[in-house]
Amino acid sequence: MITLSLIDRTIEKGFPWLFFPKPLEQEFQAFVRQRILNRILPVGISAALFIIVFSGLDWLLLHPIVAKHTSIIRLGLVLPAIAITTLWLYFKPPKYYLAVYSVGLILANISIIYIIWLAHVQGINLPYEGLMITIMYAFFIMALPFYLALSINLAMVCMYALTEPLFYLNFSDYLNHVIFLSVILVSAAIGAYVTEHQLRANFLRKRTLDIHHQNTLKSIEKKNKYLAAASHDIRQPLQGLSLMSDLIKRDHPHDVNIEHVAQGIATLQSMFNQMLDLSKVNLDLLKPQFDQIYLTNFCHQVINNVEQTAKRKGILLHHDIHDAVVSSDYTLLSRILHNLIDNALQHSQCRDIWVYTDLQDNHAILSIKDNGLGIPESIQQTLFDEFTKGDQSQTGLGLGLAIVSQFCKKLGITLTFESNENGSCFYLTLPISEKLTVNEVVNQNKAKLLLVDDDVDLAANLTQKLSGWGYEVTQAHGLQHGLSLVEQDWDVVISDWNLGDGCGEEIIQYTCNNKIPSVMISTHDSATIRSFVDKVGCAYLQKPISPSRLRASLLQLK
Incomplete structure (x- = not known):
């Protein structure tokens, strides 16, 4: 040797x-x-x-x-x-x-x-x-x-x-x-x-x-694997914190301390998710699931998620979205759009942000524009590199745009930008789907939802959140309990992968065989789970699950 x-x-x-x-x-x-x-x-x-x-x-x-x-x-x-x-x-x-x-x-x-x-x-x-x-x-x-x-x-x-x-x-x-x-x-x-x-x-x-x-590649791979492994122990408590703070904030909407706690949890979750996203990219663990995405509903959902932050900062959000259906991965595309809007909110010092689309040939160009200070020329060449910041005093890890760039490469999206002293504009060029049908949205006010999870505390938190959205939720704590209920008439089924007494694969397999919209959730993100999800065609979310991502997935179910 x-x-x-x-x-x-x-x-x-x-x-x-x-x-x-x-x-x-x-x-x-x-x-x-x-x-x-x-x-x-x-x-x-x-x-x-x-x-x-x-x-x-x-x-x-x-x-x-x-x-x-x-x-x-x-x-x-x-x-x-x-x-x-x-x-x-x-x-x-x-x-x-x-x-x-x-x-x-x-x-x-x-x-x-x-x-x-x-x-x-x-x-x-x-x-x-x-x-x-x-x-x-x-x-x-x-x-x-x-x-x-x-x-x-x-x-x-x-x-x-x-x-x-x-x-x-x-x-x-x-x-x-x-x-x-x-x-x-x-x-x-x-x-x-x-x-x-x-x-x-x-x-x-x-x-x-x-x-x-x-040796350098091996060292990076070891660190990424360590980060991915360590995340499993952090996901559950972080998920619980996120859901509990959301519920408490709803009951005490004007409590400043609770708002600060919620913001801190959101920041921690954002930074944590950014590190995990980057480690997944480096380990080539991201497997996009392409589907038809109705741009109007999709963009409105992402914009709604950042609207409170914009109001708090005194920034106006404008949008003009064409009725177009594009082919992409819903979760990854939502992260891309969210990161670009959030980057403008946090760092551009703008007064207005515009999100709009233009149709050219067989593509939709999704633009995110602000009227802030612009991006310094000194970092424009390295803007999408990891840990790049316009000002070292800025908060965050400097990973948001690096993740945007990596996700765009995974999805085959062309990413470009323009910037000057009058502001910046990022352009996402997406292929328009040939099959122009709009995904049917589940009627939340009447939807019956089965939630299967052996974590009683997490299931309770999720139930409160789902009930607040208008779902009629029934809990099942384990595989056998879930199998005894899944044959009833359900509009939506959410199941964890690891259920203590078995694997949620059986429940999701049943729902997919019977055309019941379903979501698989899991702390782990293994090739086995990805392969199964790809095979049956259900939605998939990895813990910790933010309320906005969960709601977006439910809205996207057919």
Whole structure:
């Protein structure tokens, strides 16, 4: 196994002989193999072109008889060898790819030496520049490993030196040719050595960065998993606090202290949900459930949820929503719109906020505009990054717009914005649904609702809230109790996943089989639950459940 300590020791000791410790060397050779195979096609094509060009030059510079022989060697032997090795290595490279790769080079060297000898026999003084080209080709173009390229080129120079006396040259010419070719070999070898040494050094640096990157990703994943796991213990009490404060606030609407408590709980829940949303995105746990959304009802619902905050701040909310049906995930889209409006409420220092839609071709453009101070140019490029704030004194974690951006990517929504000193405007481009039907809203004043949850306190809080909305609620505390009641005539069924004596899957399965609108709730957000919800097509909410999200889901039921 390759570790940072192994890489550090290798760098410290150096590698003058161009060898790494075994684990590193094996990985480097795999890297070299891929590097060579990636360039095999251009190398093979260029080599073939060289052979064809030199074959044509032979007919221009040599005697026709000699040119005929050289053409047979170049075009009949070397060119097919290059073509075969190139295609072989490109389509199905074997384990011994270097041996196959070297065949073309060896044949080219032998053919050049033979052609020089043949020309000299005919009294033609043919230079040995072709050998210099193959030396450079082996070291740099083919990028053969240093020792392999050196061995082949050294063998070629020795072969030339041994056959040179057969060219009937005098000793001074012989010595000049051999020495000059040897100097070329040494110079090229030095350059190739430096190149491979640098290649190995870069490989170690890249491998170090890869290990650091992997360790960072593992650390982030562990932290996200820890956050997701820790949330399970926090969800239940936070859910209870939210529902209880809402009930108390309804009974004491003018109590300032209760209002402050409610605001604190809402802020805590918002920050908590933002952290969880971000961890879900990072862990790729968000699975959008696309449905038809009637924009008028949808936008009015989200706007109603923030209206009290706007009134408290003295900000006017304006809306002009077209009757359009879009295809999206209701929960995620509501979070996007809520975050954008809330961002304007909290940070823009505006007097008015407009929410309106425009229809263009097959898309609806949902716009959120304010007349505040605008977004500082210094943060516009990083506006959707995590923990970005226009002013560090602002409250919150700086995650709202980062979540908006991530959710838009999940839903395939185009998100853009414009901002200047007169305010900002965010644009959401959504696809219009081809099936233009409006979801039927349950008549709350007459709806009979079955609530199945083994948490008695939570069920009591939910019942009070649902009753306040006009539902006639019946509680069931456990799976068996729920199964004994679910066959009655219900307009809506809400069931927890974990029911102590069993799983709420059976209850929701029954409701879906009998076309009863239903909502699955759970503290956990596992792949099993998501898969089941996708299969049966029920609504799904993860605890802690805010009253606004619960009501929005009930309004959306068909």
